[in-house]
Structures are given as C-alpha cells and as structure tokens.
Amino acid sequence: MTQEIITVSNFRKQYGNFTAVDDISFAVTRGEIFGLLGPNGAGKTTTLECLEGIRAPDAGQLRVAGIDPTRDRRGLRSAIGVQLQSSGMPESITPDEAMKLFCAYHGAAPRYDLFDRLGLAEKRQTQFHALSTGQQRRLALALAVAHRPQVIFLDEPTAGLDVQTRVELHTLMRELKADGATIVLATHDMAEAEEMADRVAILLQGRIVTIGTPIQITATGAGMTKVSVHTVEGRLLANGHAFPAVARHTVKDNYAIYYSTDIGRTVSALIEAVNAEHDTLVDLRVERPSLEDRFLELTNSKK
Known part of the structure; x- marks a missing residue:
C-alpha cells in the first residue's frame, strides 16, 4: 500500500482581496517525485511556502510527514529540506562554513560528498557573493539534502544550471527517491517535469485544473x-x-x-x-x- 506523506485538504490562502490559492486538495505519497506546475501567479510558491511553514494557510489542513507546519515548526525543519529560488545567505559565508552551520543545526555530519557531486569541491573556501548563480543554486541544493530529510522541496532547482550539472542534479534526485525521500518539484520547465515527476498537478489561478501522471495528463488533451x-x-x-x-x-x-x-x-x-x-x-x-x-x-x- 502507498503511504501519504503530504496531505493538503481544502487549502486556501488570500493576500488582502486577492485569492492566491483557492480551496485545493491533493496528496503526495512517500518516495514520489511530485511536480507542481503553473504559470507565474498560479499559486505554486504560496503552496510551497505554507507546506514549508513559512506562511500560514487561511483555511484548510496541511500535513507534512504527519506534522502540521503551523504548529510544530521545529519538527518540520528536521523532516524537510528546502531549496528556494533565492537563498538569502550572507555574502561572506563560504560553502564550507554554510555546510557546517546547516548540518550543526540538524545535528548531522557535514556532507562534503555533495560538493564533489555538484561541482563545488574547488569552491569550498570561496565567499558566497563570488560564486556564480549556478554555483549558488548548487550550494542551496546541497544544504537542502545534507541532513537526509524525508521530504525535499525544490523550487526551480535547475534554473541557471549548465547541462552537465542539470544531468547530475537529476541523477541525485533519482538516488534520493530510491533511498525513500519524497520530492516536491516546482518548475516552469515542462520537459524536466515530464522526465522526472511521477505525477504532476497543474495550477491555474489558484486552482488545480488537472492532476495525474504526465502520460495521463497528455492523454486527456486534444490527442493530436x-x-x-x-x-x-x-x-x-x-x-x-x-x-x-x-x-x-x-x-x-x-x-x-x-x-x-x-x-x-x-x-x-x-x-x-x-x-x-x-x-x-x-x-x-x-x-x-x-x-x-x-x-x-x-x-x-x-x-
């Protein structure tokens, strides 16, 4: 039997008079790569931020690894890893320092093997501001998965990456899945979602318009x-x-x-x-x- 590790029930979020997410429900099973797709303003980032405990929903119920993100944020931090589109790390911090800091917070040993995998080994002592955009994103990914979380949230993970690093990232995602991790992937790259995701949900104007495997979704279209x-x-x-x-x-x-x-x-x-x-x-x-x-x-x- 499949086990649901993320559940979203009748979730709603408003900003003033604007409804960003309008009464959506879905579930993600353990060990699944789940794609969250939609144009800008569709509600993807708001959904992720509420699942990550950054924002609180206005209505509905959310659970991540059995945790209510608004009530047990300490427990949530141990269960999830997050790669955001922008990191917000201090400009002077080095990858080596960032890895030690993040792993110390989670009580885990530093994962320098991830630097080797993601092409950051030679940049361990380079200050964050001197890293390229692609290197900053690779560092964010390494920090997100270093403590071996149950659920990993990736927001546009391959934006700004070269082809070789994209391939390495996809290989790492498959390995994480094989080890039992669940990945929620928010992306504008439809080819990436089609290749990597077991299932996808497409959001438009704050609502889920379709959900299923990529093959199921493409089969329900005009069919040409x-x-x-x-x-x-x-x-x-x-x-x-x-x-x-x-x-x-x-x-x-x-x-x-x-x-x-x-x-x-x-x-x-x-x-x-x-x-x-x-x-x-x-x-x-x-x-x-x-x-x-x-x-x-x-x-x-x-x-």
Missing part, C-alpha cells in the same frame, strides 16, 4: 500526434497533400508537419504518397503530445 516528414525532393511540401485524420499541418525547416488524430491512417497515407511521388523518405518522426503542449492547451483555455 505530431508527424514530421522530410524527403529528398520535398514534394509533400510543394504539393500540399491532404491526408486522413489530419487536423492541421504546417511546414518548418523542410519538414512537412501534420497533427493527426489517428497516426496509423495518417502515416500509411503519407508513405503511400511519398512512393507515388517517386520521392525518397529521409526522416519520419512521430511524437505524442508533450506535457508542455497540454499545459499550453489548458492555459489558453482559461484566457
């Missing part, structure tokens, strides 16, 4: 599959063929691109047309709708 075709002579481009089950088509970079509701019928007809035109197929790609496609579809429907 992208079929891209490139041929030697490019005769599909010139002749503007109509094909079965194609809702719309376009041309880009010498590819004829079709959006199909039935890829079997469409692809068969495309191949027949290429042969009939005595052309030669160079590349044919079939891509199911992405999480970003579905996100944009949902966002546009709310405008």
Whole structure:
C-alpha cells in the first residue's frame, strides 16, 4: 500500500482581496517525485511556502510527514529540506562554513560528498557573493539534502544550471527517491517535469485544473500526434497533400508537419504518397503530445 506523506485538504490562502490559492486538495505519497506546475501567479510558491511553514494557510489542513507546519515548526525543519529560488545567505559565508552551520543545526555530519557531486569541491573556501548563480543554486541544493530529510522541496532547482550539472542534479534526485525521500518539484520547465515527476498537478489561478501522471495528463488533451516528414525532393511540401485524420499541418525547416488524430491512417497515407511521388523518405518522426503542449492547451483555455 502507498503511504501519504503530504496531505493538503481544502487549502486556501488570500493576500488582502486577492485569492492566491483557492480551496485545493491533493496528496503526495512517500518516495514520489511530485511536480507542481503553473504559470507565474498560479499559486505554486504560496503552496510551497505554507507546506514549508513559512506562511500560514487561511483555511484548510496541511500535513507534512504527519506534522502540521503551523504548529510544530521545529519538527518540520528536521523532516524537510528546502531549496528556494533565492537563498538569502550572507555574502561572506563560504560553502564550507554554510555546510557546517546547516548540518550543526540538524545535528548531522557535514556532507562534503555533495560538493564533489555538484561541482563545488574547488569552491569550498570561496565567499558566497563570488560564486556564480549556478554555483549558488548548487550550494542551496546541497544544504537542502545534507541532513537526509524525508521530504525535499525544490523550487526551480535547475534554473541557471549548465547541462552537465542539470544531468547530475537529476541523477541525485533519482538516488534520493530510491533511498525513500519524497520530492516536491516546482518548475516552469515542462520537459524536466515530464522526465522526472511521477505525477504532476497543474495550477491555474489558484486552482488545480488537472492532476495525474504526465502520460495521463497528455492523454486527456486534444490527442493530436505530431508527424514530421522530410524527403529528398520535398514534394509533400510543394504539393500540399491532404491526408486522413489530419487536423492541421504546417511546414518548418523542410519538414512537412501534420497533427493527426489517428497516426496509423495518417502515416500509411503519407508513405503511400511519398512512393507515388517517386520521392525518397529521409526522416519520419512521430511524437505524442508533450506535457508542455497540454499545459499550453489548458492555459489558453482559461484566457
């Protein structure tokens, strides 16, 4: 049986007359990577801040590892690790000093192995202000997970990171999950959420509009599959063929691109047309709708 480690029930948060989060409910199971997605102002950061004990909800009930974030903040600090978008650390502190300080607070031994993993070993004695944006974010991540928390909150963790460090971070996230940690990932990077998250919730205007696995969410959309075709002579481009089950088509970079509701019928007809035109197929790609496609579809429907 799956065990819920985070529960949010009828959660509501207002700032004056503005409702940032409007009566949302969801649960996260232990050992899950859960994505929290939405445009700016959707309520992601407010939700995270209330789960982290930074703010108090105006209504509803929140539990993290069995703890009420508003009533037992000391217990909450031991159970969670948090990487914020901005760290707020003193400019003169070094990674070495920060690691000792954070681990002493949690009664844990310093985790210098995380510096090796995240490319900070040579920067241990460098003051915080002299670190690059990417290095500051890597340090924030190392401090968030150093005491081996049960739940880890990551807010835009890969923003400002180079490709290699992003890969290393994703590997570390998978290892943390394999060790039993639960990760709540707030991100604007739809590809990252689709790759890393077991389930995602999409927030719009303070409400959850859909929740499920990335595959479940993309399957509930318009359902069109992208079929891209490139041929030697490019005769599909010139002749503007109509094909079965194609809702719309376009041309880009010498590819004829079709959006199909039935890829079997469409692809068969495309191949027949290429042969009939005595052309030669160079590349044919079939891509199911992405999480970003579905996100944009949902966002546009709310405008």
